[in-house]
Amino acid sequence: MRPVVTTWVDVPDGSPFPIENLPYGVFSTEGTSPRVGVAIGDQVLDLAALAAAGLIDDGDEGAFARPTLNAFLAGGRAAWQAARERITDLLAGTADHDAVAAALHPLATATLHLPVEIADYVDFYSSRYHAENIGRILRPDSEPLTPNWKYLPIGYHGRAGTVVVSGTPIVRPCGQRRSPGDAAPVFGPSTRLDIEAEVGFIVGVPSRLGRRVAAGDLCDHVFGAVLVNDWSARDIQAWEYVPLGPFLGKSFATSISPWVVTLDALSAARVAAPAQDPRPLPYLQDDDPWALDIALEVALNDHVVSRPPFSAMYWTPGQQLAHLTVNGASLRTGDLFASGTVSGPSPEERGSLIELAWNGASPLLLPDGSRRTFLEDGDTVSITATAPAPGDGSRIGFGSVTGTIEPASLQ
Amino acid sequence: MRPVVTTWVDVPDGSPFPIENLPYGVFSTEGTSPRVGVAIGDQVLDLAALAAAGLIDDGDEGAFARPTLNAFLAGGRAAWQAARERITDLLAGTADHDAVAAALHPLATATLHLPVEIADYVDFYSSRYHAENIGRILRPDSEPLTPNWKYLPIGYHGRAGTVVVSGTPIVRPCGQRRSPGDAAPVFGPSTRLDIEAEVGFIVGVPSRLGRRVAAGDLCDHVFGAVLVNDWSARDIQAWEYVPLGPFLGKSFATSISPWVVTLDALSAARVAAPAQDPRPLPYLQDDDPWALDIALEVALNDHVVSRPPFSAMYWTPGQQLAHLTVNGASLRTGDLFASGTVSGPSPEERGSLIELAWNGASPLLLPDGSRRTFLEDGDTVSITATAPAPGDGSRIGFGSVTGTIEPASLQ
DSSP, X not given: OOOOOOOSSOOOTTOSOOXXXXXXXXXXXTTSOOEEEEEETTEEEEHHHHHHTTSSOXXXXXXXXXXXXXXXXXXXXXXHHHHHHHHHXXXXXXXXXXXXXXXXXXXXXXXXXXXXXXXOEEEEOOOHHHHHHHHHHHOTTSOXXXXXXXXXXXXXXXXXXXXXXXTOOEEOOEEEEOOXXXXXXXXXXXXXXXXXXXXXXXXXXXXXXXXXXXXXXXXXXXXXXXXXXXXXXXXXXXXXXXXTOOSTTTTTOEEEOSOBEETTTTGGGEEOOOOOSSXXXXXXXXXXXXXXXXXXXXXXXXXXXXXXXXXXXXXXXXXXXXXXXXXXXXXXXXXXXXXXXXXXXXGGXXXXXXXXXXXXTSOEEOTTSOEESXXXXXXXXXXXXXXXXXXXXXXXXXXXXXXXXXXXXXX | OOOOOOOSSOOOTTOSOOTXXXXXXXXXXXXXXXXEEEEETTEEEEHXXXXXXXXXXXXXXXXXXXXXXXHHHHTOHHHHHHHHHHHHHHHHSSTTHHHHHHTEEEGGGOEEEOSSOOOOEEEEOOOHHHHHHHHHHHOTTSOSSOTTTTTSOOEEEEOGGGEEETTOOEEOOEEEEOOTTXXXXXXXXXXXXXXXXXXXXXXXXXXXXXXXXXXXXXXXXXXXXXXXXXXXXXXXXXXXXTTTOOSTTTTTOEEEOSOBEETTTTGGGEEEOOOOSSOOOGGGOOSSOEEEOOEEEEEETTEEEEOOBGGGOSSOHHHHHHHHHTTSOOXXXXXXXXXXXXXXXXXXXXXXXXXXXXXXXXXXXXXXXXXXXXXXXXXXXXXXXXXXXXXXXXXXXXXXXXXXXXXXXXX
């Protein structure tokens, strides 16, 4: 354990953003341009201002003055670690106190933007509990897992252009659906709008076309993690997805949390990867495999409905990265790969409403007396998460990814 | 018909790039930076040089000096049409002849780059003949078309980061495959490497999240078309694709032609859209539906193996765009949506080897006496295409999209 670091910044008890965290985002205040900041307590530290004052290095290109993290992400692990150390020093030491304090803005006055220009977005399907639940619900007469499930981390490409930052309103999508027994599909607003609580990983360092990345090299490429809500219209998806997979049922919006928690901040969250049987093919093996103990919490209209444990995922982020690139596919700065719905073994650990309400058979009862099978207009979903902090027994947080459902647009 | 325009540039007979075409690309010559050019005959017209000389307007941002077309594409239809008119005048008239002539470079000395920074890449599946052939080959005991096929243009997202320009070597991908009857998958180079001959459409003008685009508004958003070879590892794809669709079987590389042929240049290629039964839902209808008469040609090692007719596609580009956005998904400048494999009703019109060689049952015989079921290392595939030229009975061309298979990489 490294020594506990303390900061002169006032960090409220239970804040997701103690000095051990230092997640990166893009913020603006009234009348100013979006730029890179780091969250500390209930404030945001303006890294562009620190760079302009000569207090932190942001390279020849001025990475911290940009409206996305991409330029900083492309700098690689050494630059990420140097920045983390420097920011820790500035917030823990007394040198340059006044200049650093002047670069702090209350989070309440900041607008948070999509932190990363997303290059490609891949969504995996790596929770065995989720895959089994979905299999039991949708294909009750078959084996819950498809034959390939335990041999590879199943994934597909989603729409990068509709990845939005937390807080962006989610307009209920329209589309085709066909109910069982109907001869033809009908068109209209989705009636089975759902969430998927996930953890997503942001690629910083690209890889060359034709060259695979080993599972153990994750930290050389991946900068950090965000929370993901992969909004899903189950009715649209069910009608469209054979044979080429989800398309419009997913592509209307995917929300991510505004703060990217670095892998360095998650160093104490590493836990043993779950046992895998059958043993994966060599390219999916890792000498030192690890999973992450991230505890998610899903709230619907401020009422906690689920606590999915990320540590229960079957496939690790390293394996996902190795699989994604084993065919020679290259990585780009800004690539996002998400875990797939995080569901644990217990009913109260499920990361989607289709599982929580078992496809409508067991509606959720909310404190206001209403019931939910899928989302209604006006519903707000917030996903938060915490993980063990480096250095002591406390926890760091991801903040939240939040979205409110707006009625379908008629035009 | 508009009057025939003639140019003082020497255009060889049968050139794909007469003055009626004027496709856009990104080129460089030795020691110079990539910039925007237009192909004319066997030369490329340097639009950045013309803009620097004050002979053409490229906006405050200098769109023609950029290494991608994206800034020009974002300018919209009025800017596209103004540029086309101006370039036509410069190449047809005598004013500024010397300055324009000085901006011409032989194509043989130019390096052609990926013309567009691809935002999202969507691949459709819109040839009925292709879908039926694949259904008969892979699911011989079922109806060849899935129940949704005639109700919506099936599509999925591909990997934008591995869209490469024609000429980029294609390294045979490795991956998991499981043969029928095998208990477990094996890992290795794909043994069923295939092509898919397609036409792709490049989006210039973005759309707002939550707002759909009508089929009839295609020309307000789409700048032009390219040829696409969606390389496919059939064995990897077959094992991975249930339930979330193609992933590594497609994501290792997708090649596009270097020249973007504008919709204005394709104005004379418009033909009636094929009849559709059942009648599509209202959002897929268009008061003035049209398809495009683009004649593709697929050559394997310089031997023509197929002539797929794009006019035979079931779903039109307008319908693909309307479907893609009906759920509120936004468009970005640089989005690419491809048609899916173009196959016509005749055996010699099929756009993939799995169809042409009927899953290995009818190998192709090449002039050197060798046979092909799928691609071998060293094979070169070239897809070319022509379409009726505006103004007279001649034809314009797309140039080609070409790729040569390199052996699988062992690392």
